Amino acid sequence: MSNRKSHVFHRDLKADYPVAVAGEGAWIIDRDGKRYLDASGGAAVSCLGHCHPRVVAAIREQAGRLEFAHTAFFTHEPAEALADWLTERAAGFSRAYFVSGGSEANEAAIKLARQVHVERGESGRVHAIARHQSYHGNTLGALALGGNPARRALYEPILGLPVSHIEPCYAYRHQRESESLEDYGRRAAQTLEDEILRVGPDRVSAFFAETVVGATAGVVPPAPGYFREIRRICDQYGVIMVLDEVMSGMGRTGTLYACEQDGVWPDMITMAKGLGAGHQPIGAVLVAAPLAETIEAVGVFHHGHTYIGHPMACAAALEVQKVIAEDSLLERVRTAGEAFHERLAARFAQAPHVGDIRGRGYFRGIELVADRETKSPFPRQRGLAARIKTHAMANGLVCYPGNGTADGVDGDHVLLAPPFIATDDELDMIVDRLAAAIDKSLAEIAP
Ligand SMILES: Cc1ncc(COP(=O)(O)O)c(C=O)c1O
Structure with a gap:
């Protein structure tokens, strides 16, 4: 320096x-x-x-029009338009909850899963399952979810979230010579069912996984069929399936949502990074209609931060998405x-x-x-x-x-x-x- x-x-x-x-x-x-x-x-x-240039112009325009309006008092056009844009492109999703980054998105998803279960009369569902060799953020809840030993080590004694980890789907290291990729994918997914049964199906709240594992294992796509099997298992046991697309989403893999290529839609998708493309800090939780309806019935999601749904961040993200589509x-x-x-x-x-x-x-x-x-x-x-x-x-x-x-x-x-x-x-x-x-x-x- x-x-x-x-x-x-x-x-x-x-x-x-x-x-x-x-x-x-x-x-x-x-x-x-x-x-x-x-x-x-x-x-x-x-x-x-x-x-x-287009995103810079959109930010300037929004800054001159409305720089902030607290979400406890107002909604605004950039958030509404961005939520429309994102939900229209994801089958079965009806709402987007805007935050300021990936960790916040996963924190919100942990809480939303919890509240949905409680509203549905299943308050015993407190346990999250995630995977080794994964990362979901650095706030305490998201860090507890992650399976990145180096990032967790110092904070291990204060990671309070009830969570356990199954093996990742990492063919280069774990596929056996005798099995096909598809067979390996099924075997890797089976570990989720085993873990749900070990913990107790009525105790499991949600399963979190990066659709394509990012920084922890070095870009590891799932085996074909893996997430379809995960979807089946989550449905069978009433476990909320959350795909973390903070890194892999928003077009990075060639489709807006990475899971499109796996033929699967989870119950929540968390996103950040490419959403605002670095021009503004923004993340989001995309919520499938049945979960949103559970909260709609009671009205309030018990969560929130001052800067959620920031107008300039939403305006920037919307322009990013338009550029990606139009170009x-x-x-x-x-x-x-x-x-x-x-x-x-x-x-x-x-x-x-x-x-x-x-x-x-x-x-x-x-x-x-x-x-x-x-x-x-x-x-x-x-x-x-x-x-x-x-x-x-x-x-x-x-x-x-x-x-x-x-x-x-x-x-x-x-x-x-x-x-x-x-x-x-x-x-x-x-x-x-x-x-x-x-x-x-x-x-x-x-x-
Ligand atoms: C898959 C994944 N989830 C969550 C996060 C956390 O996002 P943030 O750093 O914006 O809080 C990251 C960040 O690298 C990530 O790669």
């Missing part, structure tokens, strides 16, 4: 962060004029790149996403430490391993993910590496989530710069 002592409580108080001063399409520019190609939208946020960006993500995958696969085909390349659309993960044959991970202490981040940044590339990929402790991956507006040249540049950062990092730890 500079020699001046910062008073910002940064994420890492020892880090020397560059000072970002401008955004321009797929690029972030720092105070020294250095340009960074934003290949991960930070953490899968900036789906329209930076400073998209046919989902089609672009679907077709160019496949080409991007091919390019990655070709570049890393001979790479001895690239174990798996996976994902959907513009949501891609590369899992790095010590040994491709055995899939053994690099030990956490080698710090491979952190090295890749450092070398990529030095080379003007923002990507999102993570560790604990294999089992919550060891293993590394890189998450890529390019902006939907990236050009073919920029996509090529991402592959080249990433390959250079990976090569350099591996040379340090596995010469």
